[in-house]
Amino acid sequence: MQNITVEVNNLKKSYDKVEAVKGVSFSVSKGELFGLIGPDGAGKTSIFRILTTLMFPSEGSARLLGLDVVNDFKEIRNNIGYMPQRFSLYQDLSVEENLTFFATIFGTTIRENYNLIKDIYVQIEPFKNRLAGKLSGGMKQKLALSCALIHSPNILILDEPTTGVDAVSRKEFWEMLIRLKEKGITILVSTPYMDEANMCDRVALIQNGEIMSIDTPDKIIGNFGSKLWAVKSRNIYQLIKDLRSLDFIETVFPFGEYLHVTSKTGSIDIEKLQSILIEKNHTDIHIQEIRANIEDCFMALMK
Amino acid sequence: MNRFIGFVKKEFHHIFRDYRTMLILFGMPIAQILIFGYVVANEIKDVNIGILDKSKDNVTQEITNKITSSGFFILSDNINSDNEIEEAFKKGVVRQVIVFEPNFAQKLKREGVVNVQIIADASDANTANMVSNYTKAIINNYVQTNLNSRGLPYKIIPEVRMLYNEELKGVYMFVPGTMALILMLVSAMMTSISIAREKEMGTMEILLVSPLKPLPIVVGKVIPYMALSFINAILIIALSYFVFGMPINGSLIFLLLETLLFIFMALSLGILISTVSNSQMEAMFISMFALLLPTMLLSGFIFPIENMPVVLQWLCNLMPAKYFIIIIKNIMIKGSSVLIVWKETLVIAGMTVFFLAMSVKKFKVRLE
Numbered sequence: 001m002q003n004i005t006v007e008v009n010n011l012k013k014s015y016d017k018v019e020a021v022k023g024v025s026f027s028v029s030k031g032e033l034f035g036l037i038g039p040d041g042a043g044k045t046s047i048f049r050i051l052t053t054l055m056f057p058s059e060g061s062a063r064l065l066g067l068d069v070v071n072d073f074k075e076i077r078n079n080i081g082y083m084p085q086r087f088s089l090y091q092d093l094s095v096e097e098n099l100t101f102f103a104t105i106f107g108t109t110i111r112e113n114y115n116l117i118k119d120i121y122v123q124i125e126p127f128k129n130r131l132a133g134k135l136s137g138g139m140k141q142k143l144a145l146s147c148a149l150i151h152s153p154n155i156l157i158l159d160e161p162t163t164g165v166d167a168v169s170r171k172e173f174w175e176m177l178i179r180l181k182e183k184g185i186t187i188l189v190s191t192p193y194m195d196e197a198n199m200c201d202r203v204a205l206i207q208n209g210e211i212m213s214i215d216t217p218d219k220i221i222g223n224f225g226s227k228l229w230a231v232k233s234r235n236i237y238q239l240i241k242d243l244r245s246l247d248f249i250e251t252v253f254p255f256g257e258y259l260h261v262t263s264k265t266g267s268i269d270i271e272k273l274q275s276i277l278i279e280k281n282h283t284d285i286h287i288q289e290i291r292a293n294i295e296d297c298f299m300a301l302m303k
Numbered sequence: 304m305n306r307f308i309g310f311v312k313k314e315f316h317h318i319f320r321d322y323r324t325m326l327i328l329f330g331m332p333i334a335q336i337l338i339f340g341y342v343v344a345n346e347i348k349d350v351n352i353g354i355l356d357k358s359k360d361n362v363t364q365e366i367t368n369k370i371t372s373s374g375f376f377i378l379s380d381n382i383n384s385d386n387e388i389e390e391a392f393k394k395g396v397v398r399q400v401i402v403f404e405p406n407f408a409q410k411l412k413r414e415g416v417v418n419v420q421i422i423a424d425a426s427d428a429n430t431a432n433m434v435s436n437y438t439k440a441i442i443n444n445y446v447q448t449n450l451n452s453r454g455l456p457y458k459i460i461p462e463v464r465m466l467y468n469e470e471l472k473g474v475y476m477f478v479p480g481t482m483a484l485i486l487m488l489v490s491a492m493m494t495s496i497s498i499a500r501e502k503e504m505g506t507m508e509i510l511l512v513s514p515l516k517p518l519p520i521v522v523g524k525v526i527p528y529m530a531l532s533f534i535n536a537i538l539i540i541a542l543s544y545f546v547f548g549m550p551i552n553g554s555l556i557f558l559l560l561e562t563l564l565f566i567f568m569a570l571s572l573g574i575l576i577s578t579v580s581n582s583q584m585e586a587m588f589i590s591m592f593a594l595l596l597p598t599m600l601l602s603g604f605i606f607p608i609e610n611m612p613v614v615l616q617w618l619c620n621l622m623p624a625k626y627f628i629i630i631i632k633n634i635m636i637k638g639s640s641v642l643i644v645w646k647e648t649l650v651i652a653g654m655t656v657f658f659l660a661m662s663v664k665k666f667k668v669r670l671e
Contacts, residue, residue, distance in 0.1 A: 052512050054669050073668070074514065082512045088505035092320045093313065104309030105513045147509075 005030045005065060005155060005186040006051065012059035013046045013209075020046045022209040023060065028188060028202075033181045035200030036190040037294065043209040044190035045085055048159045051188070052082045064155055078106075081148035085159040087140050091133025095124055095143055098132050099150060106151035116183070117146045120176055138169025145176065156180065158189040162196065174199045194295035205298050212301040217294060224292040224300065226250075229268055230258040233282040242280050253299050260296055306515060310523035317497065318527055328493065332485045332535050336542050339477045350434055353380035353397040355388060358407035366419075369445050370401070375437050392424055399423045399434045478543040479631035480604030483624035485539065486562070487569045487598050490532045492590035494524055494573030499586035502577075517666040521659075525570045532566045533559075552638030561634065561648065565627045568651050571658035572623075578665040598624045626650045 006028040013021040021043040028034040036044045049055040051062055053073035062069045067076050089098045099121075103110050114121070124142050127135065132143060141161055148156060158177075162170040174196065181187055181201075189200070197203045197217050204214045213220055233239045236254065243252045243261060250262045261268070270287045277285050318324050352370070356363050371378045380391050382400060391397045402420035404410070411417045421438050423431035501507040510520060540558070543549040551558065573590070580586040599605055601615065602624035608616055619625050626647040633639035641648070 054508060054511060056669065077512055078514045080512065082509065084505055084508045086505045088509050090313065090317070090506060091504070093316055097313070097316060101309055101313045102509075102513070105306045105510075105515050107306055107514070 003029050005032070006034075006062070006188065007064075008047070008051070008060075008062045010060035011047065011050060011057050011062055013043070013050060013055070014058045020209050021050075021057075024206070024209070024211050025060075026204050026211065026214055028186060030186055031181060031184050033177060033187045033189070033199070033201045035197055035203040036188065036206055037192075037194060037197050037203050037298070038190075038206035039192055041208075042206045044206060045159055046209075048082075048157055048188070048190060052080060052157055053077060078151075079154045081151065081153035081156045083141075083144050083148045083156075083158045083161055085163065087144060089132045089140070089144055089147060092131060094129050094131055095135070096128040098143060099146055102147040103150045108151050110150065113150055113152045116152055116180075117149050119179060120149075121146050137165050138172070141165055141169065141173060142176075145173075149180070154186060156185050156187045158187065160190055160192065162191060162193065170196070194293065194298060197294040203294070205294075205301060207298075207302055213297070220294060220297050221292050224297050226262045226266055227268075228290050228292045228296060229261045229263075229270075230255070230286075230288055230290045231261050231273070231277075232258045232284070232286045233277060234284045235282065238280075239277070239282060242277065242282070246276070251299070251303075253296070255295070260290075260299075262300075307519045307523055310515070310519060311526050314497070314523060314527045318531065324493065328489060328531055328535065329538070331489065332539055333542065335485055336478070336481055336539055337546075339481050348375065349377050350375060350398050351379040351396050352376045352434075353382045353388070353391045353400040354378060355382040355385070355400060355402045357405040358403050360406075360408040362408040362411060363403040365449065366403070366442060366445050367401075370438065370441050373437075373441055375434075388422065392422075397424070398431070399438065401438060477604075478539070478547070478549050479628045479635065480599075480602065480624075482536065482539050482562075482631060483565070483602060483627045484595075484598050484604065486532055486536060486566055486627075487572075487594055487624055488590070489535060490528055490566050490569035491573035491576065491594055492587060494528050494570050495576040495580065495586040495590055496583050497528075498524055498574065498577035499580050499583045503582050511668060517663055517668060521574055521663060521666060524574065525567075528570055528573075529563075529566055532569070533563060536562045536566065549635060551635050553634035553640065557641065558631070558634045561627070561630050561644075564648065564651055564655065565623070568623055568655040568658065571655050571662060574662040575658050575665070578662050578667070597622055601625070603628055623651055623654050 004027050006026075008024060008026050011021055011024045012019070024043070024047060026034075036047065038044055046055070050057045050069060051064060053069050053076050056070060064076050065079055067079075069076060090101070093101065099110055103113075110117075120142050124135070124139050124146070127139065132140065135143060145158075145161070148158070162173055165173065170193075177187055177189065178199065191197075197220075200217060202214065202216050203220065205212045205220070213223075215223070231239065231243065236257070236259065239259060240252055240254065243249050243259065248264050248268075250264045251260075253260045268287075268289075270289075273287060274285055318328070354367055354370075356367065367378070370376055376399075380397050380400075382388060382391055385402075388400050388402075391400060400422045402422065404418050404420075407417055419442060421435050423435045498507075501510065536559070540551070540562075544551060572594070576589050576593070577586055580589055597618075601608075601611075601619045602622045603619065604624065608619045608625065611619065630644045630647045630651075633644050637643075
């Protein structure tokens with residue numbers, strides 16, 4: 001049990017009549033990078049706000065480091081680093097002033113915990129006299145992460161840290177998280193981007209306030225069950241309609257330029273499908289069997 | 304303690320970097336005091352008058368000279384007949400016409416009583432009233448000094464004297480009021496906005512997750528504005544003293560201490576407002592409507608409280624500015640000490656404690 005850092009038990013949260021979180025349970029071990037993956041409005045922020053003691057749960061309980069989020073909120077606040085979904089630093093303070101401020105209110109100094117933030121901070125240090133509001137999106141996130149880390153928290157809770165950040169910065173950001181994890185910090189991160197799930201040790205797929213599945217990304221993909229094919233042609237819209245009209249096709253979901261297709265029988269005769277599509281006047285047809293990704297699993301679980 | 308100092312430092316950064324805040328903090332008080340001083344002032348200076356002298360003897364000449372040399376009036380029109388009086392008023396230049404009856408000096412010598420007719424343009428009732436009072440006072444003065452002193456038995460009409468404000472100076476009325484208004488508005492509005500801004504920008508979320516307790520956050524917000532408002536108060540006092548000649552008859556230190564107390568009260572009120580508002584807009588509107596109008600109308604600043612209906616008078620008792628204005632007037636004009644205004648001081652102190660306790664209690668340590 002010593003190893004469990006975060007424990008959430010049948011957590012529920014309602015706002016007036018809307019039930020945002022409908023009985024969620026999960027636990028996170030020490031030093032784990034745990035992802036909460038789900039679309040907007042799935043209840044990720046509500047869960048995080050309860051864990052960071054910013055809101056009361058309507059029902060159920062949650063413990064961080066063995067401390068209850070309702071009764072021991074003061075101790076918890078000393079031990080967690082939190083990065084809200086919106087950029088929440090002082091835009092009219094410079095990079096350095098923000099960092100100094102957050103170090104001071106946690107009763108520490110930048111120098112004391114510099115080694116922890118060093119990797120991240122060196123990237124924004126050249127701009128340390130720039131106002132935080134004038135930084136680019138990726139830089140803002142790095143600064144916010146530095147500020148959340150400055151007091152050397154045991155648990156880091158990041159609410160959609162990569163939303164609105166460019167692809168390169170996103171990748172860098174995840175690499176930083178992995179390095180922090182290696183330093184023994186337990187990290188909870190939420191994201192609406194399914195492709196980021198693979199960076200986590202374990203993920204919880206969440207939809208409409210309920211967790212659909214909790215496992216390692218590999219196992220979730222392994223549990224996908226059926227085979228998957230990627231299909232494309234020139235007229236993708238017509239292709240969706242035509243594929244859905246075929247009786248042996250189970251699901252069709254668009255994924256970029258491809259359609260991901262499952263079959264009711266578990267197999268598809270690629271040549272036969274090709275000839276059917278040619279008959280329906282499709283051109284540039286391309287069909288291949290592929291391995292499922294997290295998003296496929298998510299779509300399948302949503303049914 | 305370091306945490307607290309860090310917080311206060313951050314607060315100063317916010318204020319000094321935002322030129323709009325600076326403008327409201329320092330531009331508004333100066334602008335207001337100058338506007339009230341020069342535009343709204345209801346004192347009398349260089350009023351144009353006309354004189355119809357039907358006698359043209361040495362006495363009427365002396366009185367005319369006395370009136371025109373008083374500094375309050377400018378003789379802009381010598382009127383020759385009764386018919387011209389109305390014409391003079393209609394031109395709109397002349398605010399008052401003084402008519403001396405024929406054979407003025409003779410009649411005065413023979414009968415001991417003569418008539419001077421003062422006709423004032425009462426379309427502006429206040430000015431008319433004041434102008435005629437001034438004229439009466441000057442004529443009475445003439446009667447007293449030039450005739451009675453020579454032992455001549457002429458009737459003396461009771462002198463109209465405005466206690467504490469013999470010259471009916473506007474500054475005496477508006478400086479205390481403006482000071483209360485500005486301090487109230489600046490202190491309460493600025494703190495409530497600055498706390499609401501933290502909520503709006505989402506930084507409150509991080510502050511709450513930090514180990515900072517409500518009291519240091521609240522006090523940390525108050526201190527910078529307290530310092531700046533105090534500078535403001537000194538600015539207003541200096542401006543009214545040097546530019547408008549407002550006296551400071553009481554102790555300056557006592558005056559500043561009372562001002563500090565009032566500022567602290569306004570800041571506590573601002574914090575209370577911010578605990579109930581979630582955005583800067585909301586905080587501003589509440590401050591404006593809950594503070595600006597009542598402070599102007601119900602504090603005795605513009606309308607005398609004694610003339611209000613009883614219900615409104617009760618309401619006035621809830622206005623902190625009312626007590627502050629009483630205190631300031633007492634100290635600055637009458638030179639009163641603590642012994643006179645301790646009751647009002649106690650009321651403001653009590654309000655401060657109440658607002659502060661309420662806001663610490665209402666300050667939410669969570670988002671809900």
